Structures are given as structure tokens and as C-alpha cells.
Amino acid sequence: xxxxxxxxxxxITGSYIVIVAFALILGYLFFLQYAEPKxxxxxxxxTIDEDTTDNVISMLRYAKERDDIKAVVLRINSxxxxxxxxxxxxxxxxxxxxxxxxxxxxxxxxxSGSYYSAIGxxxxxxxxxxxxxxxxxxxxxxxxxxxxxxxxTSGPLKELGATRRDWAYQAMEVAxxxxxxxLLERGSKLKLTKEELSSAGLYIGVExxxxxxxxxxxxxxxxxxxxxxxxxxxxxxxxxxxxxLGIVAPVSLFKVNASIFEESNTAxxxxxxxxxxxx
Amino acid sequence: xxxxxxxxxxxxxxxxxxxxxxxRGTYSPPLIERIDYGAIGIQKxxxxxxxxxxxxxxxxxxxxLAHSNExxxxxxxxxxxxxxxRGYKVEYLESKNGLEEALKYADAYVVIAPGDTYSKxxxxxxxxxxxxxxxxxxxxxxxxxxxxxxxSAWFGVIFDSGYLYNQLENEGNYQYVFVNxxxxxxxxxxxxxVTMYVASSITSTGTPLAYTDxxxxxxxxxxxxxxxxxxxGNVLALGDLSFLLEPYNAIYDNNKLVSNIADFLxxxxxxxxxxxxxxxxxxxxxxxxxxxxxxxEALKIKNSIGLRSALRIDDPGNGxxxxxxxxxxxxxAKYLDNAGIAVNDKLEIKGVGKLQKNGSLVIALxxxxxxxxxxxxADENAGIESALTHLSKLKEITLTDFVAYATYKSTKxxxxxxxxxxxxxxxxxxxxxxxxxxxxxxxxxxDILVLLNKGVQSR
Numbered sequence: 001x002x003x004x005x006x007x008x009x010x011x012i013t014g015s016y017i018v019i020v021a022f023a024l025i026l027g028y029l030f031f032l033q034y035a036e037p038k039x040x041x042x043x044x045x046x047t048i049d050e051d052t053t054d055n056v057i058s059m060l061r062y063a064k065e066r067d068d069i070k071a072v073v074l075r076i077n078s079x080x081x082x083x084x085x086x087x088x089x090x091x092x093x094x095x096x097x098x099x100x101x102x103x104x105x106x107x108x109x110x111x112s113g114s115y116y117s118a119i120g121x122x123x124x125x126x127x128x129x130x131x132x133x134x135x136x137x138x139x140x141x142x143x144x145x146x147x148x149x150x151x152x153t154s155g156p157l158k159e160l161g162a163t164r165r166d167w168a169y170q171a172m173e174v175a176x177x178x179x180x181x182x183l184l185e186r187g188s189k190l191k192l193t194k195e196e197l198s199s200a201g202l203y204i205g206v207e208x209x210x211x212x213x214x215x216x217x218x219x220x221x222x223x224x225x226x227x228x229x230x231x232x233x234x235x236x237x238x239x240x241x242x243x244x245l246g247i248v249a250p251v252s253l254f255k256v257n258a259s260i261f262e263e264s265n266t267a268x269x270x271x272x273x274x275x276x277x278x279x
Numbered sequence: 280x281x282x283x284x285x286x287x288x289x290x291x292x293x294x295x296x297x298x299x300x301x302x303r304g305t306y307s308p309p310l311i312e313r314i315d316y317g318a319i320g321i322q323k324x325x326x327x328x329x330x331x332x333x334x335x336x337x338x339x340x341x342x343x344l345a346h347s348n349e350x351x352x353x354x355x356x357x358x359x360x361x362x363x364x365r366g367y368k369v370e371y372l373e374s375k376n377g378l379e380e381a382l383k384y385a386d387a388y389v390v391i392a393p394g395d396t397y398s399k400x401x402x403x404x405x406x407x408x409x410x411x412x413x414x415x416x417x418x419x420x421x422x423x424x425x426x427x428x429x430x431s432a433w434f435g436v437i438f439d440s441g442y443l444y445n446q447l448e449n450e451g452n453y454q455y456v457f458v459n460x461x462x463x464x465x466x467x468x469x470x471x472x473v474t475m476y477v478a479s480s481i482t483s484t485g486t487p488l489a490y491t492d493x494x495x496x497x498x499x500x501x502x503x504x505x506x507x508x509x510x511x512g513n514v515l516a517l518g519d520l521s522f523l524l525e526p527y528n529a530i531y532d533n534n535k536l537v538s539n540i541a542d543f544l545x546x547x548x549x550x551x552x553x554x555x556x557x558x559x560x561x562x563x564x565x566x567x568x569x570x571x572x573x574x575x576e577a578l579k580i581k582n583s584i585g586l587r588s589a590l591r592i593d594d595p596g597n598g599x600x601x602x603x604x605x606x607x608x609x610x611x612a613k614y615l616d617n618a619g620i621a622v623n624d625k626l627e628i629k630g631v632g633k634l635q636k637n638g639s640l641v642i643a644l645x646x647x648x649x650x651x652x653x654x655x656x657a658d659e660n661a662g663i664e665s666a667l668t669h670l671s672k673l674k675e676i677t678l679t680d681f682v683a684y685a686t687y688k689s690t691k692x693x694x695x696x697x698x699x700x701x702x703x704x705x706x707x708x709x710x711x712x713x714x715x716x717x718x719x720x721x722x723x724x725x726d727i728l729v730l731l732n733k734g735v736q737s738r
Binding site for chain 1: 282285286287288289290291292293294297300301302303304305306308309311312313314316319320321323446447451452453455526527
């Protein structure tokens with residue numbers, strides 16, 4: 001019996017048809033498993049805080065490291081958030097863009113810090129009525145420190161960080177950095193002057209297309225198609241990286257109430273955020 | 280071996296076919312650039328050393344805190360210290376009921392961001408105060424929600440809505456604007472550039488004193504030259520509070536502007552009316568009883584005032600004084616004459632007419648050569664004895680800004696009914712320094728008749 005099986009195998013492997021068929025199947029399976037191109041989607045929603053940033057950064061890293069993810073679409077629906085965290089995401093997007101194309105697709109709102117993330121992408125899409133822009137800083141000035149007999153600091157700025165006046169200047173420098181980044185990334189596509197940009201206006205998508213804050217008006221599907229084109233792929237599947245990593249995107253906040261500042265740190269913080277200055 | 284080569288060849292072909300099926304090219308990343316973070320920086324406006332120069336004087340500035348003003352006393356340290364250096368006392372009005380009384384003695388009144396709307400009564404008090412050359416400072420700040428226009432509009436000043444901004448040149452923020460264009464005035468003396476920190480523009484019937492530059496815009500107004508300081512006589516309006524406060528007072532010429540404002544508040548030429556009793560007498564005056572019989576009344580009046588004073592029988596001739604005397608006494612005659620009152624068989628009061636002398640009492644304020652004398656004269660001692668009662672309700676018996684007239688139960692003319700003026704002068708005489716800017720009596724013939732009738736009814 002063993003001899004018969006051996007002979008049969010010898011016959012099969014000796015058949016050219018079988019060899020060719022086997023090679024084709026193996027090649028197909030290999031491609032399916034390792035080489036079928038994918039477009040990854042990453043959601044940037046809600047206020048950009050520590051949690052959001054950690055999640056977005058880990059998703060960007062994941063997309064960068066996975067070879068079959070050939071391009072990434074950032075699905076943005078955020079009013080922005082912390083200035084330095086927004087910068088962190090922007091820089092990570094730039095890093096990813098060095099390896100893979102990144103397309104930003106703005107849903108309801110891509111304002112301030114989240115727009116900062118978007119400018120790192122190769123192309124920015126928005127819906128006709130998306131809200132885009134708000135390139136600027138919101139900050140609170142340091143509060144007066146009550147002197148106490150039973151606690152000391154080693155320097156006059158230890159508690160405040162800076163004088164109120166210096167802090168105001170710092171805020172303008174933070175804004176300057178943001179504005180210059182937008183000018184650099186958007187280049188000649190931007191039709192707004194630096195003064196107009198620094199007004200921190202918020203524009204609907206169709207206006208943002210005209211003034212060069214975004215490249216195209218279109219859906220997320222359109223953004224995915226363009227991401228695929230940039231990556232040089234014809235056929236692809238889509239990977240929701242949030243799902244893949246089990247990261248639940250926070251519910252988007254259309255606007256953030258100014259109470260965010262009250263709840264934040266004892267020291268003031270600069271924000272790239274579109275914020276409602278309510279009571 | 281041959282079979283193995285065939286296997287590999289087909290496998291590669293399969294992979295290539297799929298590669299061609301899925302891919303059409305490769306990604307060419309763009310050149311990644313970063314901005315030059317080292318070049319980020321904004322030049323700060325300089326902190327300017329300042330030395331205050333002033334002329335010592337005396338007076339009182341009252342700061343309104345009674346209208347839910349959005350300001351704290353500690354914030355006003357710079358302005359208060361400048362006023363103190365000039366010899367001025369700063370008081371804070373904390374009760375609305377105290378406004379009328381405070382304006383009797385205040386030389387200047389400061390209103391900063393009042394949260395409450397000013398009532399018509401309080402506006403009237405302040406209007407009369409300004410008419411008497413009291414200095415009024417109105418300060419609005421867009422960051423402090425206030426109702427200052429409810430008051431300022433009565434003085435021809437409207438603080439515009441919104442705020443001013445300049446994105447090209449500013450003091451660290453687009454809302455911190457420079458003011459470079461000044462009209463010549465005492466307020467703008469020595470100023471080249473001041474900075475305002477979230478300021479409003481001012482529309483005024485008075486004189487705009489300081490304008491922003493052509494790159495400054497309003498968040499609500501069409502483009503124009505925006506005035507941030509305006510003056511209308513004794514009323515000064517400022518569209519920002521912050522430049523008066525630390526640390527912003529130290530930037531550019533802000534300190535100089537604060538001092539100019541302190542000079543404005545401390546250099547008024549306040550005129551007092553009779554109803555400002557007793558504050559025009561100051562804190563060191565003489566109470567002159569002129570006749571021994573009147574010493575008890577003089578003492579009562581002296582004690583009722585609560586200010587530092589000395590009792591005398593003779594008029595010292597200098598310093599402020601409250602003088603009691605009968606119409607026919609020489610001391611009374613002198614000051615009655617100064618007050619424009621002639622005593623014959625009737626009392627002839629300039630600008631009013633002739634009034635009954637018998638059973639009458641006159642209270643007159645004269646201001647000459649910097650000396651203020653309050654004369655209380657009557658045709659007999661009983662009249663002087665009623666003075667204390669009348670002093671407590673001066674408003675009800677004033678005929679002009681400087682003269683009050685009342686009747687009392689005379690021992691000589693018991694039951695006599697005071698008569699109306701025999702003749703009303705057709706033309707009031709021109710205003711004199713002593714009579715103030717209004718110049719004419721506040722009462723018509725009908726008013727006087729009503730007052731006289733009231734006097735009869737009250738007996």
C-alpha cells in the first residue's frame with residue numbers, strides 16, 4: 001500500500017499540470033495572505049487629548065509598520081485640542097507620509113488642532129459643508145498666585161510658568177508655528193494671506209476648497225480612491241485600523257465649551273481648538 | 280530539477296500577474312520639510328521706566344463700586360497711588376444711596392464698568408456734578424460686561440460694541456493694540472505710543488484724543504479711524520481699563536497716560552452749590568456767631584456738622600466760615616451784599632425778586648477769592664434758631680444755586696403771611712463766577728409761590 005501511494009505521488013508530482021496548478025494556488029494564497037494591498041483608515045475624532053493622541057499615534061505606527069497597508073486615510077471629525085498633542089499627531093503623519101501616502105478626509109469638522117493633523121497629509125478632502133480652518137491658539141493666562149507662608153518655590157515663575165504678558169507672547173509664537181506650518185504644507189495652493197489665515201476663520205468645505213485649505217471636495221470613498229491611486233494600487237481592500245486594534249473612536253464634539261480650561265491643569269495650556277467661549 | 284524550475288517559474292508568474300493586477304505603480308513620497316522653528320519669535324514691546332511728576336493738591340476722588348462695577352479695588356493700585364501722591368484722597372462708593380451725598384464733596388468721580396444700569400436719578404446727580412465742574416472719568420472695557428452706556432450717553436459718549444484689533448502690529452496679541460495718533464491736550468501730553476489691551480472704540484460728541492492706526496479694525500464696526508480716548512469738558516472717556524493696571528501700565532507710554540489721567544482727576548475747579556452743605560466748608564473752618572445771643576445756635580450747628588471747626592464771635596476774614604447774623608448786623612450785611620441780596624423793607628434777591636423780610640431767614644453761600652462763606656441771616660434771633668431745621672432740608676428752600684429762603688414763626692409778625700415777590704425780573708442777570716454756570720435762579724415765580732404756600736401750611 002505504501003509503495004502504491006509513493007508511486008501515485010511520484011506520478012502526480014511528475015505531472016506538469018499538477019506542478020503548474022500547485023504553483024498558481026500557492027502564489028495566490030501567498031498574495032492573499034501577504035501581498036494584497038490594503039488601505040487603512042484611522043479615525044481622529046473628539047477633542048485631541050492624551051488618550052486620543054496615544055491611540056492615533058499607535059494606529060499611525062501600526063499602519064506604517066504593516067507592509068500590506070499601502071496607504072492611509074485619516075477620517076477627521078474633531079475641533080482640535082491640546083497644541084503640543086496636535087503637533088505630535090502632525091509630526092507622526094509627516095513621518096508616515098515619508099513611507100506611505102496619507103489622505104485626510106474631513107467629516108463635520110476639521111478645525112484647529114485636527115486641521116493641523118490634516119495638513120501633514122498628501123491631500124485633504126472635505127465635504128461641501130464640513131467646517132475647516134480655525135488656524136490659531138486659545139490659551140488662558142496664568143492666574144495670580146496667592147502667597148503662602150508654608151510653601152515656597154525656588155523662583156518667581158515656578159508656579160505661573162510665565163508672566164501673563166510673556167504667556168500672551170508665547171501663545172502668539174505657538175500660533176506662529178502653526179500658521180507657518182500651514183503656509184509650508186499648503187504652499188502655493190493656499191489662497192489666503194498670512195494675515196487672513198491668522199484670523200483663524202472657520203470655513204465651510206466649498207470655501208475651504210476655494211481658499212486652498214483643502215484640495216478636493218468629496219466623500220471618504222473618494223479619499224480612499226485617491227489614497228489608492230497615490231499608492232499605485234488598482235485593487236485593494238479596506239482595513240479599519242480602529243477595529244483592528246480595538247480602539248474605539250471618541251464621539252466627536254462639534255464644539256468644546258470653554259469649561260475645558262477650568263478642568264485642565266493647574267498651569268495654563270495652549271490649545272489648538274475651536275472653542276465656544278460660553279459662561 | 281526541470282520540474283522544480285517549472286514550479287518556481289509558474290509561481291513567479293502567478294505572483295507577477297497578481298502584482299500587475301493589484302498595482303499600477305509605486306508611491307513616490309514628497310520631500311518632507313519642516314518649518315524653521317528657530318525662526319519663530321515675536322519681539323516684545325519695551326517696558327519703559329517712568330518717573331511721575333506732579334503738583335501737590337488736595338481733594339477727594341470717589342470711585343463707584345455701588346453699581347455692580349466689574350472692577351476690584353486692588354486692581355486700581357496704580358491710579359490710586361498716583362492720586363495719593365498728588366494729595367488726593369480716594370474713596371469708594373459702595374451703596375447707591377450714598378451717591379448724592381458723595382457728589383456733594385467729591386472733586387472727581389470715577390465709573391468703571393458698571394454692571395447695573397444707571398437710574399435717571401443718579402444720572403441727574405452726575406449731570407449736576409459735572410455742571411459744577413466736577414471731573415467725571417468713564418472707563419469701559421470690552422472684557423468686562425457693563426452697562427456704562429446707560430450713563431455715558433447722557434454725556435455724549437458711546438462706547439462702541441466689540442473690540443479693536445490689529446493683526447500686523449500689536450503687543451503680543453491682535454487684541455492688544457497700539458495707539459499712536461494723539462490730539463493735543465493735557466491728557467495726551469508727552470505721549471508717543473500707548474498700548475490698550477482689548478479696547479473699545481468711542482463715539483463722542485466731545486473731542487477724540489487718541490486714535491488707533493490704519494491697520495486697526497473693529498470686530499463690529501466698519502473700517503475707520505477709531506478713537507479710544509475722548510473728552511467732553513469735564514468728562515473723560517477711556518475705551519480700556521487694562522492699560523491702567525499692572526503690569527500693562529509699564530508698557531510704552533502707558534504710565535505717562537495714567538499720570539495724565541490722575542492730573543485730570545486732581546486738577547478740577549469744582550464749584551459748590553448751597554445744597555452741597557456742609558462739605559464746601561472744608562475740614563477746618565470758623566463758625567461765627569457775631570452776637571452773644573446766637574452762641575447756643577452756633578454751637579448746635581457746629582456740633583451737627585461733624586467737621587473740624589472753631590467757634591468765634593468775629594469774622595476772621597479768611598478761611599472758610601459759617602456766619603450767623605441778623606440782617607441789620609454789619610457782618611451779615613457784607614455777605615448779603617456779596618450774595619446779591621439787598622435788605623430794605625423787603626429782601627431783594629438778585630435774579631429772584633423781592634421777598635418779605637419779616638419772619639424770614641436767608642441762607643447764602645458766597646465764594647470769593649477761594650474763600651467760602653455760608654451766611655445764615657434772619658431778621659431776628661428766632662429766625663436763626665430755626666436755621667438748623669432748614670439746613671437739614673436745604674433742597675426744599677433753595678431759590679438759586681447759592682441762596683435759600685425760608686420763613687419762620689416770627690415774634691414780631693405772628694400770623695403774618697409771607698408775600699409773594701412783588702415783581703419778577705423779566706431778565707435774569709448774566710452768570711457770575713459766584714453763581715456758577717447756570718447763572719439764573721432755578722425757580723420760576725410759580726415755584727416760589729408754591730414754596731411760600733408750603734411754608735404757610737407747615738406752620
